[in-house]
Amino acid sequence: MSGATTLPLFPLNTVLFPHGPLPLRIFETRYVDMVKRCMREEVCFGVVLVSGGSEVGQPVGYADVGTTARIVDFNLLPDGLLGITCRGERRFRVIDRWREADGLNMGAIEWLDAASPETIRVPAEFRHLADLLRRVLPELGDVYSGLEPRYDDAEWVGARLIEILPLALEDKQSCLELTDPLERLALIAPLIKRADEPMD
Numbered sequence: 001m002s003g004a005t006t007l008p009l010f011p012l013n014t015v016l017f018p019h020g021p022l023p024l025r026i027f028e029t030r031y032v033d034m035v036k037r038c039m040r041e042e043v044c045f046g047v048v049l050v051s052g053g054s055e056v057g058q059p060v061g062y063a064d065v066g067t068t069a070r071i072v073d074f075n076l077l078p079d080g081l082l083g084i085t086c087r088g089e090r091r092f093r094v095i096d097r098w099r100e101a102d103g104l105n106m107g108a109i110e111w112l113d114a115a116s117p118e119t120i121r122v123p124a125e126f127r128h129l130a131d132l133l134r135r136v137l138p139e140l141g142d143v144y145s146g147l148e149p150r151y152d153d154a155e156w157v158g159a160r161l162i163e164i165l166p167l168a169l170e171d172k173q174s175c176l177e178l179t180d181p182l183e184r185l186a187l188i189a190p191l192i193k194r195a196d197e198p199m200d
Helices: 029-041 124-144 154-164 169-177 181-191
Strands: 005-012 021-026 045-052 065-076 082-099 105-111
Touching: 005 029, 005 065, 005 082, 021 029, 021 124, 029 045, 029 065, 029 082, 045 082, 045 105, 045 169, 065 169, 124 154, 124 181, 154 169, 154 181
Parallel strands: 005 045
Antiparallel strands: 005 105, 021 082, 045 065, 065 082, 082 105
16 A cells, blocks of 8 residues: 555545535544644545445445545534535545544545546537526525636536435435546436426
8 A cells, every 4th residue: 555645534424526515513523633633734534425324423334436625614613513614626436444543434545536637618418507507506505605616617517416406325426436527417417407498
């Protein structure tokens, strides 16, 4: 494992995509400590979908593919818990995993995304998906207000739609694991009726 990138892993009942928002309430000591270290060292942690057990207490299983989360804001919530706002950055695959003495999940990972990925533009056949997203995102409140819009970027448009559509977490995870952003758009398109389609 020499030279492998090592990350603290946070198994959650959510699927985080690159550039996506992730608000969290932190209460377990192991994760409070993890957040403090990430903020002090200005590093990310990995978010992976829970695949067994629960997020609290007992050991859990989790997906092999996840996304790094960078903390962009934090505050003390009225209930005394730590609230943090994160943004997804890069997808990764866990190639080795272990637990620290305090119960924190750790993983050796390999990157699935380039540090500066090439933008693939939304093709004309999927332009209606970008137009829908342009209309819907402003209605979703503060959680998306801080994102830089990229309505011409197929990767960005597909990820945001998968985040907001009422899909099963397993389906969202499958979409995260796809490497072709146009394939994601092709999977989403049948779920959304085009405004210019005739009514039945």
